[in-house]
Amino acid sequence: MGLLLGDGEVLTCAHVVTAALGCPDGVKTPPAQGIPITFLALAGSPTVTARVIPECWAPAGADGRADIALLKLDAPEIPGARLHRLPPRAGHRVVRAHGVPAKHPDGVWAYARLAGPVGPAGEWVQLDALAGGQLVRRGFSGAAVLDERSEAVVGIVVMAHRDERERLACMIPVTTLEYHLPGLKRWIGKDLPAAARVCVFGTDDLGPGASEVWIDVRGLSVGEVHERIEGRISRDPRPVAVTLAGLDEAERPEELLQSMKGLMQGDNQVAVEFLSDDSPGLRMAQEWLREENTARLAKLTGRIEELQTAEAALRARWLEASHVVSPLPEAPCAAPSLLLRARALDGRGLDTGDARGKLGAIERKTGRAAGRVGPVRTEIDAMLARYRETKGLLRAYNARATDFGLCEDLELSVLHRPAAEAISHRPCAVPQAEILVAAYVEAVRRRIDDLPEGAG
DSSP, rough: OOOETTEEEEEHHHHHHHHHTTTTTTTTSSSOSEEEEOTSTTTTOOOEEEEEEEEEEEOTTTTTOOOOOEEESSSSOOOOOOOOOOSSSTTTTTEEEEEEEEEEETTTTEEEEEEEEEEEGOOEEEEETTTTTTOOOOHHHHHHEETTTTOOOEEEEEEEEESSSTOOEEHHHHHHHHHHHGGGGGGGGGOOOOOOOEEEEEEEEEOOOEEEEEEETTTHHHHHHHHHHHHHHHOSSSSSSEEEETGGGGGHHHHHHHHHHGSSSSTOOEEEEETTTTOOTTTHHHHHHHHHHHHHHHHHHHHHHHHHHHHHHHHHHHHHHTTTTTTOOOOOOHHHHHHHHHHHHHTSSSHHHHHHHHHHHHHHHHHHHHHHHHHHHHHHHHHHHHHHHHHHHHHHHHHHHHHTOOTTTTHHHHHHHHHHHHHHHHHSHHHHHHHHHHHHHHHHHHHHHHHTHHHH
């Protein structure tokens, strides 16, 4: 796949070119052979020959960077597309690409959501496939990636899905293309504007099976928006993630926002994008976000205080046990720092998505810390139980040896002394004591078995 620019130039991945020509990947010298380019969208699917522009050949290096090529068609100039840089914080945007995978010889569209920088030196952008849609897989490499909202080309596909369970791929954004091929600058148009604010409501944990709906609501009525949402999620019991882009340019922004409140409950998520800071409905959304985050913070603070109590009790138990046995697992003490982080959020910017993200991070760490308390207590109790069992075993077999008149047996005395010392040592190294006691127990059993019948 490739992207047609102006003046009959075609942008694609270098590995697409080498694959078409049967050359090894990473060849440093630009291939001179002609490459057949087929225009699937044109009537009759005409094929035109193209050649690599020598100074525009940037094959993938050992570190995986670049992998870009610019070709020139051996044909009259055909109008093409322009490239556009993404804004600095472009996460959450929905994009699409058209490819020709094996099962779709006529081509198919795949939709994805931008996740963030990945790949060699962070040059790529991760594409997470939308639930229920086509995957960007083999047959998409080199294809143009279009921003769903603006229809602008923001990059080309570089890595497709290898494992369909992962549902992710990658693209080379325009900034990276321009860095490796400065000559592309003449084909770069205006940078895409960033949403001034994004407010996210509902759950933070949608899970991999959630249904995703992205709608450009500019110019749409409340009814039209709900009709589009219901058309996508009807008869689908899964949680849903809805993104409303450009809400400030909807027919009735505040009414539309109010109508979404029911969808914000339970396991769903609603992201609302505003294009300017003075947008109608932004103040309302911020107030809702403040209320939601305030409630979450209060609940989180209560959980951390409960964790603090549980950890304090566990440390007391650990301290008591540490005088008796070893080794013991480290006693957790996560609550103080978590409580400090939570209190730092109190009253500060709780109407922002940044506060929501920080709350989510503290909630997850609190959950993990709470999950460690029980297992550590179990390990401490288990070590104490092993100590008691080993100590009881030593006493029982010493008593048996006495009953059989073996209390002065030299062999048994040599084994009993270190076992008794290990048990009485503080703290008792239980694993070593178990070995010593087991040796003594085995010797007692053997000596009793060797006694004449009726002895003792």
